Amino acid sequence: MDTDTIAAISTPTGEGAIAIVRLSGDDAVAKANELFRGKDLTAVDSHTMHYGKLIDPETDEIAEEVMASVMRAPKTFTREDIVEINCHGGLVSVNRVLEIVLAQGARLAEPGEFTKRAFLNGRIDLSQAEAVMDLIRAKTDRAMNVALKQMDGRLSKLIQDLRQKLLETLAHVEVNIDYPEYDDVEEMTNDVMEEKTAEVRDEIAQLLQTAKQGKILREGLATAIIGRPNVGKSSLMNTLVHENKAIVTEIPGTTRDVIEEYVNVRGVPLRLVDTAGIRETEDIVERIGVERSRQVLTEADLILLVLNYGDELTEEDVKLFEAARDMNMIVLLNKTDLDQKIDIERVKELAGDNPVISTSLIQEEGIDQLETAISSTFFEGELDSGDMTYVSNVRHVQLLKQAKQALEDAREGMEMGVPIDVVQIDVTRTWEILGEIVGDTVGESLIDELFSQFCLGK
Ligand SMILES: Nc1nc2c(c(=O)[nH]1)N(C=O)[C@@H](CNc1ccc(C(=O)N[C@@H](CCC(=O)O)C(=O)O)cc1)CN2
Numbered sequence: 457m458d459t460d461t462i463a464a465i466s467t468p469t470g471e472g473a474i475a476i477v478r479l480s481g482d483d484a485v486a487k488a489n490e491l492f493r494g495k496d497l498t499a500v501d502s503h504t505m506h507y508g509k510l511i512d513p514e515t516d517e518i519a520e521e522v523m524a525s526v527m528r529a530p531k532t533f534t535r536e537d538i539v540e541i542n543c544h545g546g547l548v549s550v551n552r553v554l555e556i557v558l559a560q561g562a563r564l565a566e567p568g569e570f571t572k573r574a575f576l577n578g579r580i581d582l583s584q585a586e587a588v589m590d591l592i593r594a595k596t597d598r599a600m601n602v603a604l605k606q607m608d609g610r611l612s613k614l615i616q617d618l619r620q621k622l623l624e625t626l627a628h629v630e631v632n633i634d635y636p637e638y639d640d641v642e643e644m645t646n647d648v649m650e651e652k653t654a655e656v657r658d659e660i661a662q663l664l665q666t667a668k669q670g671k672i673l674r675e676g677l678a679t680a681i682i683g684r685p686n687v688g689k690s691s692l693m694n695t696l697v698h699e700n701k702a703i704v705t706e707i708p709g710t711t712r713d714v715i716e717e718y719v720n721v722r723g724v725p726l727r728l729v730d731t732a733g734i735r736e737t738e739d740i741v742e743r744i745g746v747e748r749s750r751q752v753l754t755e756a757d758l759i760l761l762v763l764n765y766g767d768e769l770t771e772e773d774v775k776l777f778e779a780a781r782d783m784n785m786i787v788l789l790n791k792t793d794l795d796q797k798i799d800i801e802r803v804k805e806l807a808g809d810n811p812v813i814s815t816s817l818i819q820e821e822g823i824d825q826l827e828t829a830i831s832s833t834f835f836e837g838e839l840d841s842g843d844m845t846y847v848s849n850v851r852h853v854q855l856l857k858q859a860k861q862a863l864e865d866a867r868e869g870m871e872m873g874v875p876i877d878v879v880q881i882d883v884t885r886t887w888e889i890l891g892e893i894v895g896d897t898v899g900e901s902l903i904d905e906l907f908s909q910f911c912l913g914k
Pocket residue numbers: 530531532533540579
């Protein structure tokens with residue numbers, strides 16, 4: 457395996473107070489020490505940080521004023537020697553430091569290479585490495601917590617336990633085949649096989665059930681605010697995000713494009729989308745907006761359909777109900793501060809089983825009820841069990857589905873009286889598929905591809 461010294465900028469590009477260039481590998485400390493004027497970094501205690509100047513070896517002049525952290529293997533992020541050079545957070549400064557380090561013979565790291573080394577050196581498995589990425593990309597607190605747990609190896613442990621169970625069953629069967637001491641050995645073998653594969657299958661099914669919520673936790677519940685022009689969609693957006701993100705005016709057709717915001721409503725992460733009011737229009741810009749609104753509507757997990765309490769129900773309102781049929785929907789009767797013109801009975805009829813909530817956004821009324829409705833439509837309290845292990849990664853979901861299928865094939869085979877050594881093939885395959893989740897049985901090209909999706913410097 458490569459243990460050459462790699463280096464990269466590990467902080468985001470742009471101006472900041474401090475930026476970090478990270479080195480990892482056999483010569484990380486020696487290389488950094490060559491460039492460092494201050495304490496002898498090769499002699500300092502591990503996990504200590506030191507002030508000094510960085511020298512440009514070509515000119516022998518001071519290039520930067522830095523703090524350098526020295527962390528010696530194996531108790532480091534990569535399990536290799538690591539030096540982190542903390543420099544001033546300007547673009548020029550951090551790039552200069554990187555250049556000097558590269559000139560000293562370090563190699564520019566590939567995206568994800570630090571984390572890849574942590575994986576190849578056995579500090580974390582593949583699902584934990586993927587969780588590192590998920591954590592960086594997390595848009596909500598909940599999503600971050602799911603990633604943190606996965607990083608901690610929760611999913612890995614669950615998967616490894618399942619694999620162990622399969623392995624023991626296979627071993628058991630193998631022993632029986634090799635030493636058929638009793639007459640009823642074949643029957644016993646089948647029983648064990650059936651029982652154990654059923655257990656594993658059920659556990660996989662349970663995990664897969666968390667996938668939908670996992671996806672929502674990861675990406676947020678795609679929530680579209682739709683309605684005719686001027687009913688108060690943007691006002692609703694602003695209310696839910698507690699900020700004036702969207703422009704609100706009394707002019708119909710104010711919102712021309714979709715506006716997206718992440719917001720947490722009672723612990724439910726929403727990807728909230730405000731849309732252009734849907735109506736027939738000649739205005740080209742508005743028409744494009746209306747088209748996009750229709751698109752957003754079809755892709756949503758939850759629809760917030762806003763109606764005007766102070767206005768009669770129109771043909772367009774009814775059309776929106778139709779478009780959102782079969783989707784999760786909450787109907788809002790907004791502007792209850794106005795005189796009622798809307799036919800509430802008709803609205804309830806159109807809404808069917810979906811909740812109908814009255815609000816006056818301008819007077820901040822009904823918002824509590826709305827938030828309760830949002831959090832209960834989907835999760836009915838389930839999401840609060842912060843102790844669950846969620847599967848949220850698309851690759852993991854696919855592999856779990858394959859594993860489940862392979863076990864179902866095995867069961868079917870057993871029921872049809874297929875010889876046990878053929879059944880073993882399906883069970884072995886399941887063991888391998890599960891191994892791909894944690895990275896025990898994956899090829900190099902997949903590993904390369906997965907890590908290349910990481911950010912540079914991670
Ligand atoms: N400056 C800095 N901050 C950082 C990171 C980093 O690389 N550098 N991290 C980068 O993402 C995160 C911390 N992640 C880390 C994960 C494991 C180890 C580590 O050394 N693990 C050892 C045990 C350490 C101990 O118990 O003392 C190990 O698992 O063997 C270090 C950092 C967040 N903050």
